[in-house]
Amino acid sequence: MSMFVSARFVSAWFTCACLLLVAPPALAGDPPIARALLAPELAALNDEELARIGAMSPLPALPADPTNRVADSLAAAQLGHRLFFDKRLSPKGISCASCHDPALAFTDAKPLAQGIATARRNTPTILDAARRRWNGWDGKFDSLWSQALSPLENPMEMGSSRARLLQVVRDDPDLRARYNAIFGDFPSELAAGARDPLATVPAPVPATAPATQALIDATTANVLKSLGAYQRKLLSGPAPIDRFVDGLNGKQGGDLDALSPAARRGLATFVSKGGCYQCHRGPSFTDEEFHALGLAGANGRVPDDPARLAAVDFLRANPFNCAGILSDARDSAKANMVKGLRRSSELFGQFRTPSLRGVALTAPYMHDGRFASLDAVAHFYDTLVGASPIGHHGESVLVPLDLGASGRADLVEFLRALGTDVSLGDPWKVNPLVEAARTESQAVGR
Ligand code: HEC
Numbered sequence: 001m002s003m004f005v006s007a008r009f010v011s012a013w014f015t016c017a018c019l020l021l022v023a024p025p026a027l028a029g030d031p032p033i034a035r036a037l038l039a040p041e042l043a044a045l046n047d048e049e050l051a052r053i054g055a056m057s058p059l060p061a062l063p064a065d066p067t068n069r070v071a072d073s074l075a076a077a078q079l080g081h082r083l084f085f086d087k088r089l090s091p092k093g094i095s096c097a098s099c100h101d102p103a104l105a106f107t108d109a110k111p112l113a114q115g116i117a118t119a120r121r122n123t124p125t126i127l128d129a130a131r132r133r134w135n136g137w138d139g140k141f142d143s144l145w146s147q148a149l150s151p152l153e154n155p156m157e158m159g160s161s162r163a164r165l166l167q168v169v170r171d172d173p174d175l176r177a178r179y180n181a182i183f184g185d186f187p188s189e190l191a192a193g194a195r196d197p198l199a200t201v202p203a204p205v206p207a208t209a210p211a212t213q214a215l216i217d218a219t220t221a222n223v224l225k226s227l228g229a230y231q232r233k234l235l236s237g238p239a240p241i242d243r244f245v246d247g248l249n250g251k252q253g254g255d256l257d258a259l260s261p262a263a264r265r266g267l268a269t270f271v272s273k274g275g276c277y278q279c280h281r282g283p284s285f286t287d288e289e290f291h292a293l294g295l296a297g298a299n300g301r302v303p304d305d306p307a308r309l310a311a312v313d314f315l316r317a318n319p320f321n322c323a324g325i326l327s328d329a330r331d332s333a334k335a336n337m338v339k340g341l342r343r344s345s346e347l348f349g350q351f352r353t354p355s356l357r358g359v360a361l362t363a364p365y366m367h368d369g370r371f372a373s374l375d376a377v378a379h380f381y382d383t384l385v386g387a388s389p390i391g392h393h394g395e396s397v398l399v400p401l402d403l404g405a406s407g408r409a410d411l412v413e414f415l416r417a418l419g420t421d422v423s424l425g426d427p428w429k430v431n432p433l434v435e436a437a438r439t440e441s442q443a444v445g446r
């Protein structure tokens with residue numbers, strides 16, 4: 001344990017300690033993990049550490065999103081599916097899939113995202129993004145649907161606008177018919193007339209009357225919600241860790257050999273001495289919280305990205321947030337979480353603990369893609385080389401681990417077992433426009 005333990009960790013620890021006083025430590029999973037089944041690599045773990053393994057699977061059902069009334073509408077997901085791959089959304093021909101490429105586990109495999117210009121952050125996968133409490137590296141968004149507006153309007157990413165997005169939907173007969181079927185007729189006030197209220201030239205956001213702007217925003221929110229519905233379909237497949245935990249729990253389909261001996265050694269480190277479980281825990285390997293790891297900033301020294309601190313300011317003011325007029329559940333738990341957000345200097349430099357499911361497929365790593373491989377990440381946690389000394393903003397439970405080369409290799413072996421299958425056979429994970437063209441040409445050939 002480090003000397004610099006945050007208040008949150010201390011209170012969490014006391015809570016745990018109290019629970020332990022009340023009840024004897026129980027193992028997660030039903031029936032409990034049988035010690036007799038444990039491979040030698042895990043035999044030295046105590047009950048609490050074993051319970052951490054038991055909690056790694058299964059993934060729970062996808063959480064509902066009441067702020068998006070079409071979150072689970074098939075028609076909305078189908079519209080969103082088309083928009084996700086549509087290059088017309090950007091004047092520079094960039095689609096969501098340009099950066100979130102299904103063939104690269106919905107990333108771009110680059111350190112920093114490349115849109116119209118080089119962005120400041122690494123492109124994360126969007127597989128399982130629907131499971132996150134907050135979206136984005138700094139949790140700047142409280143829903144998938146509100147997130148989608150940001151790359152669209154970011155001049156470094158897609159360089160587009162609400163008006164252009166709506167124009168594409170309005171002027172494409174297929175997209176418009178789909179929109180009408182889900183949300184009711186596309187507003188007649190936004191029809192192309194003598195003066196097109198959605199004209200994007202010369203100004204990217206048209207100077208319109210407030211009433212028209214409100215209508216543009218509401219219609220945009222509908223389209224964004226279809227993108228949100230689509231992204232709820234993008235889920236990771238079962239991983240070796242799931243079969244392994246099933247094996248420990250004596251469940252059907254379980255397989256105690258799903259993890260190699262090296263991966264099992266890495267797992268033991270992960271839930272004990274490595275301390276990874278403190279933040280990367282549960283079936284998604286994240287506490288859904290924010291932490292500053294002390295990664296050096298651009299000047300090679302102190303961290304310089306305000307991260308969560310700036311995100312909280314943005315989130316509270318965002319008219320597209322879950323508590324706002326465009327949300328479909330302004331009194332939901334999520335909306336109340338947003339209303340309850342408070343800015344505080346300790347948020348400086350904090351990033352969301354990323355999920356580690358499928359992490360082997362999403363190099364390079366960290367919010368700025370600074371680590372090219374999992375080996376480099378393991379080296380960081382092992383040595384803390386490249387971390388700035390904990391400053392006054394610091395919150396850290398990180399201590400050098402001294403695992404050595406073989407201990408690091410084991411840890412990486414374990415991380416690889418958290419998902420490798422991106423199930424490209426899944427129709428939601430292919431470009432529907434290409435797919436449609438393929439079936440059409442097949443039909444012609446027949
Ligand atoms: C130029 C590349 C680029 C394009 C185009 C792009 N994104 Fe992203 N995406 C990123 C980057 C970079 C981030 C991380 C931003 C941050 O957190 O600061 C991100 C984050 C996300 C996240 C959050 C994932 C999580 O883990 O919470 C979602 C969801 C997402 N993008 C969806 C989309 C959608 C939908 C579109 C199209 C409307 C899109 N993106 C277009 C680069 C891109």
Ligand code: HEC
Pocket residue numbers: 137270274275276277278279280290291292293295351352353354356359362364365366367368374377378381396397398411415
């Ligand atoms: C104090 C909480 C905390 C602990 C402990 C911790 N992590 Fe992390 N981890 C994070 C945060 C936060 C990030 C994102 C940091 C960033 O992008 O700047 C991260 C990022 C990562 C990434 C990169 C993921 C990606 O998609 O880029 C990997 C891999 C990882 N951690 C593995 C581990 C391992 C293995 C351990 C144990 C040796 C560990 N972590 C311990 C909080 C933690």
